[in-house]
Every structure is written in C-alpha cells, then in structure tokens.
Amino acid sequence: MDFDLNEDVQMVRDMTRDFADGDLIPRATQHDREGTISKEVFEKIAELGLWGLTIPEQFGGAGLGNEALTAALIELNRGCAATGVTLSVHNSLVGAPINKWGTDEQKAQWLPQLATGEIIGSYCLTEANAGSDAAAVQTSAVRDGDGWVMNGTKLWVTNGGWAGVFLVYARTNPDVSKAKGMSCFIVPKDTPGVRVGKTELKAGIRGSSTTEVVFENVKLPASAVLGEVDSGFKVAMDTLDGGRIGIASQAVGIGRACLEASIKYAGEREQFGRPIGHFQAIQWKIADMASRLDAAELLCFRAAWLRDRQRPCTREAAQAKLTASLAANFAADECLQIHGGFGYTDHSHVERLFRDARITEIYEGATDIQRLVIARNLMG
Numbered sequence: 371m372d373f374d375l376n377e378d379v380q381m382v383r384d385m386t387r388d389f390a391d392g393d394l395i396p397r398a399t400q401h402d403r404e405g406t407i408s409k410e411v412f413e414k415i416a417e418l419g420l421w422g423l424t425i426p427e428q429f430g431g432a433g434l435g436n437e438a439l440t441a442a443l444i445e446l447n448r449g450c451a452a453t454g455v456t457l458s459v460h461n462s463l464v465g466a467p468i469n470k471w472g473t474d475e476q477k478a479q480w481l482p483q484l485a486t487g488e489i490i491g492s493y494c495l496t497e498a499n500a501g502s503d504a505a506a507v508q509t510s511a512v513r514d515g516d517g518w519v520m521n522g523t524k525l526w527v528t529n530g531g532w533a534g535v536f537l538v539y540a541r542t543n544p545d546v547s548k549a550k551g552m553s554c555f556i557v558p559k560d561t562p563g564v565r566v567g568k569t570e571l572k573a574g575i576r577g578s579s580t581t582e583v584v585f586e587n588v589k590l591p592a593s594a595v596l597g598e599v600d601s602g603f604k605v606a607m608d609t610l611d612g613g614r615i616g617i618a619s620q621a622v623g624i625g626r627a628c629l630e631a632s633i634k635y636a637g638e639r640e641q642f643g644r645p646i647g648h649f650q651a652i653q654w655k656i657a658d659m660a661s662r663l664d665a666a667e668l669l670c671f672r673a674a675w676l677r678d679r680q681r682p683c684t685r686e687a688a689q690a691k692l693t694a695s696l697a698a699n700f701a702a703d704e705c706l707q708i709h710g711g712f713g714y715t716d717h718s719h720v721e722r723l724f725r726d727a728r729i730t731e732i733y734e735g736a737t738d739i740q741r742l743v744i745a746r747n748l749m750g
C-alpha cells in the first residue's frame with residue numbers, strides 16, 4: 371500500500387496550498403461579508419487551470435483525476451469554503467458527467483468552455499418536494515416534435531447566479547416508477563424561458579451563489595439530453611458519487627483550518643499563568659480533531675482512488691462524506707470552544723468556519739442519507 375501522492379497530485383496540492391495561503395485566506399472574510407467571491411479569485415482559478423482540473427487535455431483541461439481534485443479541494447476549502455464549493459460543483463457535478471455521459475458533440479461544445487472557466491457549470495436536481503427523495507422531481511420535460519419543452523423550478527442551486535450552463539434533471543416519463551422516468555438535460559443559461567430566481571441568504575459559505583432557477587416553457591433540442599432518455603436518475607446518482615468525494619474534501623479542508631487556528635490560539639492565549647495549550651483538556655481536543663480529520667482524509671483519497679480507476683465507489687464516497695462532515699463539525703465546535711468569546715464574535719474567522727462547516731452535513735446528500743446509502747450497500 372502506497373500512501374504517497376503521485377507527483378502530479380503533489381504538485382496540485384502544493385500549488386493550491388500556496389493559492390489558499392496567499393489569496394484565499396486573506397479574502398475569505400471579505401467573501402463571507404460581501405456574499406460573493408472576488409473577481410481576482412475567479413481569475414486566479416482560471417490562471418491556475420483549476421476550472422478544468424479534471425477535464426481531459428484534449429478539451430483544454432489539465433486531464434487529472436479525482437485524487438488531484440481531492441488534494442486541491444482540501445487546500446482550497448482550508449482557505450475559503452465558498453470558493454471551494456464553487457469549484458467542486460463545477461468540476462465534479464458538471465464537467466465530470468458531461469465527460470462521462472456526453473456525446474462527442476456535447477463534449478466538444480461544453481468541455482472547452484468549462485475548462486477555462488469561460489462559463490461556470492451548475493447542477494439542478496433539488497426541488498421543493500424533492501430533496502433527500504431525489505427521485506421525486508416534478509420538473510417536467512414533455513416531447514415536442516423532435517425536442518422537448520421543460521417546466522419547473524429548482525431550488526438551492528449552487529453556482530446558480532454565475533452559471534452559463536445548467537444540468538437539469540426532469541421527469542420525462544410520468545408513467546413509470548419515479549427513478550425510471552427522469553432524464554438529464556444540458557440547458558444553456560441564455561435559452562428563452564430560463565430565469566435565475568431568488569438568491570438565498572445562507573448561514574455559511576455565504577460567498578458562494580445559491581439560487582432558485584426557473585424553467586418556463588423552455589424549448590430544448592433532442593441533442594440537449596445527456597445520457598439516455600429516462601436514465602437521468604442514474605446519471606444524477608453516479609455524478610453524486612463523485613460530488614460527495616468533493617464535499618468530503620471540503621469538510622476536511624474546513625476542519626484543517628479549525629485545527630490550525632486551534633493550535634495557534636492554544637499556544638498564544640494565556641490563562642491561569644500559562645498558554646491554554648499546556649492544559650490536557652485542550653490537548654485532548656486537538657488530538658481528537660487531528661485524528662478524526664486524518665481518518666476522513668484517508669477515506670476521501672480511498673474513494674477518489676477507486677473512482678479514478680472506474681471502480682464502484684458509492685459506499686466509499688458516502689463513508690468519506692459521512693465521516694468528513696462529522697469530523698469538520700466536531701473540529702469547528704471544538705475550535706470555537708477553545709477560542710471562547712473571541713471565537714464567537716467577528717474578531718476572528720472562527721465563527722465563519724463554524725457556519726461554513728455546517729453545510730457539509732446537508733448538501734449532496736444529508737448525513738442520514740449517507741448512512742442509508744452505506745447500509746443499503748452493505749445489507750442490500
């Protein structure tokens with residue numbers, strides 16, 4: 371067994387670590403307060419080739435895999451979780467499925483633009499009545515000659531306000547069981563009838579864009595379908611296997627930021643005549659945070675390693691997300707406790723980390739959905 375990252379992955383990790391230290395950490399509070407990501411950060415992501423990290427070289431990407439994406443997302447989210455999720459969704463929920471399920475024409479049309487960040491990608495699955503029960507989507511696409519007409523509203527769409535293209539999951543056959551009658555459509559933002567609705571004000575990851583997206587009599591050609599007609603649920607679920615590794619990596623990154631802040635503060639803050647890090651109560655918190663985060667990181671790389679080899683990783687991705695999101699929230703809670711009143715106020719970035727960590731237990735499948743996926747996989 372080899373725990374060394376290969377040369378390419380190490381290079382990506384070092385590059386994103388420098389980017390996080392130099393550009394993201396100094397801007398993360400600004401992103402949080404202003405509710406957006408700065409133009410400079412968007413440009414630097416393009417300059418570093420991160421929009422196309424997992425897009426094949428023939429389409430202008432870096433042609434790297436999920437191991438590299440995991441390494442990058444841990445570092446980026448250590449710096450700014452709003453930036454981290456933007457990139458995770460773009461790569462794993464949009465670039466990856468177009469590359470996996472797309473026709474030659476679809477790949478040639480979309481991957482080069484996604485690789486440079488000329489357009490940002492977004493994944494539209496969730497609706498008012500289809501959250502954890504993802505197969506319950508009511509957005510419909512009805513046949514219209516050779517093409518389709520789509521109607522419906524998607525909620526909590528990450529990158530909604532910035533996207534140039536949406537992957538939209540819609541019901542195409544109401545006469546079969548829920549999961550069997552869905553299809554995935556590639557919908558350009560400028561298609562008539564597509565409207566970006568309300569922007570959500572969130573507890574955390576405030577710099578990222580989360581919106582409603584409305585589809586009103588949107589006419590789409592037959593060539594807009596990604597994968598087979600009526601097989602969209604499998605595209606959605608398979609895509610989420612990859613996406614969950616991304617969110618697990620995000621959680622590890624946020625947790626690492628909490629651990630670093632805690633170690634630093636424990637060495638500086640004095641009470642009862644000595645740095646609080648001299649007290650065992652604080653040392654045990656640090657030891658538990660580090661151990662849970664290391665376990666989570668190993669699960670992330672195991673799932674990424676499997677996915678890069680086209681091996682099944684549904685359970686492993688869910689285990690990574692379950693473990694990492696719990697570890698991140700544990701680390702954020704302990705970090706805030708170590709920082710006390712200072713951590714609870716906007717005097718430090720600790721209260722932001724606490725808010726940012728919480729979403730990792732919610733999106734791309736809530737904690738109990740990960741447990742359900744793992745248990746079904748083990749028990750049938």
Ligand code: CAA
Pocket residue numbers: 455459493495496501502503504505526527528549603604607608610611684733734735736739742743
């Ligand atoms: N890969 C491929 N196919 C899969 C699959 C996977 N990982 N998981 C399930 N399928 C297939 C099954 O094999 C089955 O196919 P057959 O009928 O041919 O056997 C079909 O899909 C239906 O599967 P289930 O019976 O397991 O479906 P279900 O209705 O019981 O749902 C679920 C399963 C796991 C609960 C699923 O609904 C789920 O994952 N829910 C959570 C939704 C979610 O994660 N949403 C995230 C939104 S996106 C987001 O959050 C992005 C963001 O903002 C950052």
